[in-house]
Amino acid sequence: MTIDSVRGAPDTPGLAEPELVQLLTPEGERVEHPDYPLDLSAEEVRDLYRDLVTVRRIDLEAVALTRQGELGLWASLLGQEAAQIGSGRALGEHDMVFPTYREHAVAWCRGVEPVRLLGMFRGVNHGGWDPAEHKFHLYTIVIGSQTLHATGYAMGVQRDGVLGTPSAGATIAYFGDGATSQGDVNEAFVFSSVFNAPIVFFCQNNQWAISEPLEKQSRIPLYKRAQGYGFPGVRVDGNDVFACLAVTRKALENARTGQGPTLIEAFTYRMGAHTTTDDPTRYRLKAEEEAWKLKDPIERVKAYLVRGDLADQAFFDEVEAGAKQMAKELRAECLALPDPGPMSIFEHVYAERHPLMTEEQEQFAAYLASFEGEVSP
Amino acid sequence: MTTLTLGKAMNEGLRKAMEKDPKVLVMGEDVGKLGGVFRVTDGLQKDFGEERVIDTPLAESGIVGTAIGLALRGYRPVVEIQFDGFVFPAADQIITQLAKMHMRSLGTLSLPVVIRIPCGGGIGAVEHHSESPEAYFTHTAGLRVVACSNPVDAFAMIQQSIASPDPVIFFEPKRRYWDKAEVDVESTDWAPLHDAKVVRPGEHVTLLAYGPSVKTCLEAAAAAGEEGRSLEVIDLRSLNPLDIDTVVRSVDRTGRCVVAHEAPVFSGFGAELAARITERCFYRLEAPVLRVGGFSTPYPPSRVEDVYLPDLDRILDAVDRTFAW
Numbered sequence: 001m002t003i004d005s006v007r008g009a010p011d012t013p014g015l016a017e018p019e020l021v022q023l024l025t026p027e028g029e030r031v032e033h034p035d036y037p038l039d040l041s042a043e044e045v046r047d048l049y050r051d052l053v054t055v056r057r058i059d060l061e062a063v064a065l066t067r068q069g070e071l072g073l074w075a076s077l078l079g080q081e082a083a084q085i086g087s088g089r090a091l092g093e094h095d096m097v098f099p100t101y102r103e104h105a106v107a108w109c110r111g112v113e114p115v116r117l118l119g120m121f122r123g124v125n126h127g128g129w130d131p132a133e134h135k136f137h138l139y140t141i142v143i144g145s146q147t148l149h150a151t152g153y154a155m156g157v158q159r160d161g162v163l164g165t166p167s168a169g170a171t172i173a174y175f176g177d178g179a180t181s182q183g184d185v186n187e188a189f190v191f192s193s194v195f196n197a198p199i200v201f202f203c204q205n206n207q208w209a210i211s212e213p214l215e216k217q218s219r220i221p222l223y224k225r226a227q228g229y230g231f232p233g234v235r236v237d238g239n240d241v242f243a244c245l246a247v248t249r250k251a252l253e254n255a256r257t258g259q260g261p262t263l264i265e266a267f268t269y270r271m272g273a274h275t276t277t278d279d280p281t282r283y284r285l286k287a288e289e290e291a292w293k294l295k296d297p298i299e300r301v302k303a304y305l306v307r308g309d310l311a312d313q314a315f316f317d318e319v320e321a322g323a324k325q326m327a328k329e330l331r332a333e334c335l336a337l338p339d340p341g342p343m344s345i346f347e348h349v350y351a352e353r354h355p356l357m358t359e360e361q362e363q364f365a366a367y368l369a370s371f372e373g374e375v376s377p
Numbered sequence: 378m379t380t381l382t383l384g385k386a387m388n389e390g391l392r393k394a395m396e397k398d399p400k401v402l403v404m405g406e407d408v409g410k411l412g413g414v415f416r417v418t419d420g421l422q423k424d425f426g427e428e429r430v431i432d433t434p435l436a437e438s439g440i441v442g443t444a445i446g447l448a449l450r451g452y453r454p455v456v457e458i459q460f461d462g463f464v465f466p467a468a469d470q471i472i473t474q475l476a477k478m479h480m481r482s483l484g485t486l487s488l489p490v491v492i493r494i495p496c497g498g499g500i501g502a503v504e505h506h507s508e509s510p511e512a513y514f515t516h517t518a519g520l521r522v523v524a525c526s527n528p529v530d531a532f533a534m535i536q537q538s539i540a541s542p543d544p545v546i547f548f549e550p551k552r553r554y555w556d557k558a559e560v561d562v563e564s565t566d567w568a569p570l571h572d573a574k575v576v577r578p579g580e581h582v583t584l585l586a587y588g589p590s591v592k593t594c595l596e597a598a599a600a601a602g603e604e605g606r607s608l609e610v611i612d613l614r615s616l617n618p619l620d621i622d623t624v625v626r627s628v629d630r631t632g633r634c635v636v637a638h639e640a641p642v643f644s645g646f647g648a649e650l651a652a653r654i655t656e657r658c659f660y661r662l663e664a665p666v667l668r669v670g671g672f673s674t675p676y677p678p679s680r681v682e683d684v685y686l687p688d689l690d691r692i693l694d695a696v697d698r699t700f701a702w
Contacts, residue, residue: 151443190439
């Protein structure tokens with residue numbers, strides 16, 4: 001096989017045609033997988049549907065707020081709702097999450113108010129929730145760094161001696177296909193492996209790292225990388241909320257009981273732009289987006305609910321109306337976020353008193369005070 | 378009182394901290410059975426176990442990144458970077474993550490991580506084993522940066538750094554690891570971590586130094602004393618925060634100041650000192666603040682490292698020049 005030095009690896013079967021765990025087909029048909037039995041009540045399925053619709057609506061509102069100049073930037077999760085809700089709803093109360101900046105639906109599952117996510121994108125702070133309270137760490141912007149924090153956290157859980165007990169918590173690290181090229185992610189794999197850390201690596205392969213396709217990151221399917229590090233890797237249909245739930249549940253339980261790390265590759269698609277400053281028409285074909293639309297993560301759950309007569313039109317209308325109302329409230333909360341005062345930049349740089357902070361704060365306060373009483377022209 | 382080398386004093390300090398707080402961990406390359414390449418962690422794994430003294434995979438970013446995670450889980454990791462020149466693979470985790478996470482969390486997270494870095498030259502080492510990267514870290518908000526110069530301070534300062542709720546970059550002067558002093562290992566009556574110390578009082582010129590250069594300055598002051606010149610030597614000990622008041626009190630009296638460090642002079646820590654002293658002591662200065670240090674070259678091969686390192690003669694030459702103004 002010759003490799004084109006410019007284009008990289010030619011399309012390999014595993015890269016393009018997923019061998020994935022699927023429990024719900026794009027048409028809404030329930031299928032079984034021997035390793036991942038899943039028994040959900042009608043109410044649980046309806047709850048998942050409500051989650052999916054709600055987070056998509058919240059995301060849409062954030063995109064709109066950005067277009068209208070109210071947010072500086074937004075990283076849309078459009079198309080990745082099932083991967084995030086499925087894995088997010090698999091989490092137990094003691095599990096700890098280390099997200100990227102796109103895990104809005106996982107934040108939803110961890111009870112972080114949506115408006116808290118907007119703070120950093122509006123520029124009023126760099127992260128506006130208490131990670132310990134929600135067991136959901138702050139968004140990490142530099143690609144892949146959080147996988148090491150997650151690994152260290154998992155090593156801490158291990159040292160607490162709680163694995164195998166009811167208070168055991170797994171750690172889950174989210175990242176994307178592009179991140180798998182980062183040194184930190186590979187170091188996280190090595191550390192987790194040699195220490196058998198209680199961690200789940202949840203890679204949302206949404207096919208695009210801004211403008212670069214998966215072929216620029218890997219010559220083999222990403223989940224197969226796990227083998228080289230010595231722990232299991234599994235590829236799941238990332239647009240199938242049932243499969244994401246079942247696969248993540250199992251991996252988390254393995255971690256909690258001391259069986260070490262798992263890499264999950266959720267095979268999905270970033271339907272929107274990388275962020276609101278990106279323009280996908282410059283690098284990918286409309287036909288590809290259209291093909292993925294047919295695999296929509298929400299439509300298949302709706303089809304399943306309708307097909308099984310598990311929900312009526314009133315339910316769908318109510319979910320829609322609830323999401324719309326939430327978006328309306330989110331917009332109001334976003335606009336009401338107070339701008340921080342000028343002196344706030346000196347806060348929280350250090351946990352303990354720091355003379356340089358005090359000095360600069362006092363000097364700048366005096367400078368500001370020198371304008372008091374002046375009438376602006 | 379116990380006679381200890383600087384390296385052994387570090388070891389005793391680490392031991393005390395680990396005895397006092399079960400959350401204190403030591404991690405790095407070869408820190409376990411080997412006791413670290415400079416034996417600073419000698420015997421700790423034997424006494425505290427592999428769970429607390431962790432031989433890590435050979436990846437500096439991984440070491441610091443996982444230390445951050447351990448700190449988030451409530452531990453107090455003390456990381457050993459094997460040599461100064463090996464810290465750069467971890468620079469992203471230190472500068473982008475460790476330093477900024479407390480502020481990013483609006484103060485809800487604290488990151489009590491200590492990163493120990495043996496620094497400086499003078500031991501005849503190969504490339505990347507003799508560098509002085511302190512200015513990269515003093516330039517990064519959110520980090521505290523300290524440098525010990527002797528066994529007494531090494532013993533105290535490592536314990537104080539571990540107790541700090543903020544991340545601390547802890548520089549150890551590797552060519553002074555074998556210097557000996559009497560250390561009271563039972564005492565906790567220490568000067569505050571971020572205070573500078575006047576280690577030799579004098580009248581005519583103030584010499585400012587930290588880490589390995591303190592001893593060089595003391596030797597220079599002794600030599601100058603024989604010629605009737607009285608030099609005051611200040612061991613800064615802490616670079617960020619900087620105890621500028623102690624410096625100003627001295628320079629206000631002497632009117633002359635020379636800074637010595639092994640790092641290149643250009644954009645080095647001495648530039649910050651010179652600027653601040655000029656602001657605070659402008660009318661009392663008899664001469665500009667002069668800096669002696671490494672040249673603006675990569676650290677040279679060890680056969681010529683003496684050319685690069687600020688020595689007694691170059692420091693005294695700068696002292697002479699302050700009188701030529």
